Amino acid sequence: MSEKITIGPFNPELEESVYFKLVVDENRVVEEVELINGFIHRGMESLATKKNFMQNLILTERVCSLCSNNHPFTYSLAVEKIAGVEVPLRGEALRVIADEVKRVASDLFNLSMLTHLSHRHDLMKETLEIREYMQDLKETIWGNRMDMSVNILTGTKYNLNDEKVTFILKTLNEAEPRIKALQKAYQNDAVFKDKTVGVGILPYEDALEIGVTGPVARGSGVNNDVRVKAPYSLYALRPSLQPKVTTYEEGDVYARAMVRFGDIIEAIRIIRDVVADLPEGDTYLEKRPHIPAGEAVVRTEAPRGELIYYLKTDGSQKPVRMRWKVPTYSNWEALKVMIKGDKVDNVTMILNSIDPCISCTER
Amino acid sequence: MKIDEFNNAIKSKITGAYELKEDSDSYGNSNAWVILENKRDVEVVAKAIKAYKGRCVAATAYKNEKENTHTVVYHFDINGTIVNMQLVTDNQSVHSITPILKSADWAEREMREMYDIEVLGHPCSDRLFLDYSLVKGVLNEYISLSKMQTGLSDTDVLWSKINKGAES
Numbered sequence: 001m002s003e004k005i006t007i008g009p010f011n012p013e014l015e016e017s018v019y020f021k022l023v024v025d026e027n028r029v030v031e032e033v034e035l036i037n038g039f040i041h042r043g044m045e046s047l048a049t050k051k052n053f054m055q056n057l058i059l060t061e062r063v064c065s066l067c068s069n070n071h072p073f074t075y076s077l078a079v080e081k082i083a084g085v086e087v088p089l090r091g092e093a094l095r096v097i098a099d100e101v102k103r104v105a106s107d108l109f110n111l112s113m114l115t116h117l118s119h120r121h122d123l124m125k126e127t128l129e130i131r132e133y134m135q136d137l138k139e140t141i142w143g144n145r146m147d148m149s150v151n152i153l154t155g156t157k158y159n160l161n162d163e164k165v166t167f168i169l170k171t172l173n174e175a176e177p178r179i180k181a182l183q184k185a186y187q188n189d190a191v192f193k194d195k196t197v198g199v200g201i202l203p204y205e206d207a208l209e210i211g212v213t214g215p216v217a218r219g220s221g222v223n224n225d226v227r228v229k230a231p232y233s234l235y236a237l238r239p240s241l242q243p244k245v246t247t248y249e250e251g252d253v254y255a256r257a258m259v260r261f262g263d264i265i266e267a268i269r270i271i272r273d274v275v276a277d278l279p280e281g282d283t284y285l286e287k288r289p290h291i292p293a294g295e296a297v298v299r300t301e302a303p304r305g306e307l308i309y310y311l312k313t314d315g316s317q318k319p320v321r322m323r324w325k326v327p328t329y330s331n332w333e334a335l336k337v338m339i340k341g342d343k344v345d346n347v348t349m350i351l352n353s354i355d356p357c358i359s360c361t362e363r
Numbered sequence: 364m365k366i367d368e369f370n371n372a373i374k375s376k377i378t379g380a381y382e383l384k385e386d387s388d389s390y391g392n393s394n395a396w397v398i399l400e401n402k403r404d405v406e407v408v409a410k411a412i413k414a415y416k417g418r419c420v421a422a423t424a425y426k427n428e429k430e431n432t433h434t435v436v437y438h439f440d441i442n443g444t445i446v447n448m449q450l451v452t453d454n455q456s457v458h459s460i461t462p463i464l465k466s467a468d469w470a471e472r473e474m475r476e477m478y479d480i481e482v483l484g485h486p487c488s489d490r491l492f493l494d495y496s497l498v499k500g501v502l503n504e505y506i507s508l509s510k511m512q513t514g515l516s517d518t519d520v521l522w523s524k525i526n527k528g529a530e531s
Contacts, residue, residue, distance in 0.1 A: 038492035046502050081388050211418030211440075211466030229443030236390035297394055297438055297445055299420075308438060310423045325421035325438075329469060362492055 091155030106303035155284025200350030214305020219256035409460035417441035422470035
């Protein structure tokens with residue numbers, strides 16, 4: 001006999017507010033999935049048209065905290081495209097360093113959530129401890145643990161000196177062996193594997209049809225990493241920086257977790273490569289850009305996948321329209337495929353395996 | 364994928380006039396723009412995107428105050444190339460491409476509730492983000508915070524609930 005079960009909108013196992021209405025059979029296998037959203041909708045796209053181009057740097061950094069750097073980064077790319085600005089090479093390099101540090105911290109946070117939901121709290125603690133390397137790095141270089149205020153129009157407001165570069169390298173040297181050991185611990189942990197292998201499967205064909213991005217896509221064998229497919233910033237100017245993308249065919253929670261480990265290890269390699277050959281010069285252009293009428297569509301690879309910004313301007317100081325689409329927006333519908341046919345006990349684990357960001361999605 | 368190649372795939376099937384243009388950023392990434400005159404041609408473009416194994420990344424709508432029309436821009440991806448399809452609707456309706464490209468599902472539903480643009484033939488009539496008590500088209504006009512806080516609604520649902528609570 002079927003039973004109706006609801007999860008959310010507020011639940012200790014949910015990072016943010018979402019609401020699941022499920023129908024499960026007598027074996028507690030999910031037969032029907034209904035997802036209800038909108039608890040964190042703030043109308044930010046409307047607000048963006050009331051702010052000037054400088055103020056929108058502040059606004060976009062506050063769309064969400066885990067990928068807070070990607071929003072102003074992508075927004076800046078859109079404005080710079082319309083204004084015809086070429087960012088100084090050192091500014092491009094500094095943007096990429098900040099972005100990859102955020103990627104490591106964000107991915108480690110998601111992995112800790114997965115071990116939390118598998119009730120492997122020693123692994124979770126270890127994961128969050130290692131994440132502290134990145135948090136310390138952020139605090140030391142940018143003065144803040146989440147919103148780093150890296151980007152300004154035409155470049156970056158922060159700079160690195162020899163002392164800071166040494167600190168970055170020292171931190172990475174300490175963190176990397178612990179991350180590799182952590183990956184092995186995840187791979188060898190029977191409880192974690194039991195909770196994740198074969199759970200929440202998204203087949204390749206569904207991944208393509210739904211149009212998922214980021215680690216969710218790569219966990220199902222679809223590589224649409226923007227850094228490789230449409231490289232931007234220093235990824236375009238120095239193709240050797242483009243990541244060697246990790247893909248898995250299995251499409252389960254475990255595959256998505258392992259893709260994130262691959263992303264983290266590549267991010268560390270990218271940061272090392274950039275600081276080893278840091279271009280000299282300015283980090284931004286002194287002249288404030290004139291932003292004419294125009295429109296631009298740009299995108300970057302955030303920790304969760306593709307982030308796209310559409311910007312339309314009319315020559316005034318404010319956008320006519322600004323629209324952004326975050327990775328979770330594309331990945332959300334895939335949950336219906338992943339959850340249906342799986343046990344109800346696995347629902348929150350499957351949800352967290354897409355590393356959902358509801359604040360970003362609903363804006 | 365080359366833009367000319369995509370043009371060859373759509374030009375014999377499109378019924379109305381259209382403009383095809385291309386721009387690129389300083390990193391060498393090209394964007395194609397297909398500007399349609401006949402909004403029914405969205406299906407032709409969507410089918411071509413599907414044939415190239417592309418996906419709908421997002422869709423943007425905005426109101427043109429002077430003309431009292433809406434512009435709708437779909438953003439597609441074909442293996443790293445962005446294809447934007449733009450059209451103007453003067454009666455707040457477009458034909459859904461979700462039956463062709465499932466990836467357009469959320470983008471069209473959001474357009475419907477934020478700009479009150481009817482998406483004809485869309486398989487799902489549920490709201491995406493906003494509650495049913497809120498009016499459609501909240502991004503069509505400026506709404507002050509004080510109005511929003513007192514319940515942005517064309518009904519008195521909110522006050523009836525409060526009054527009911529006060530009576531009990």
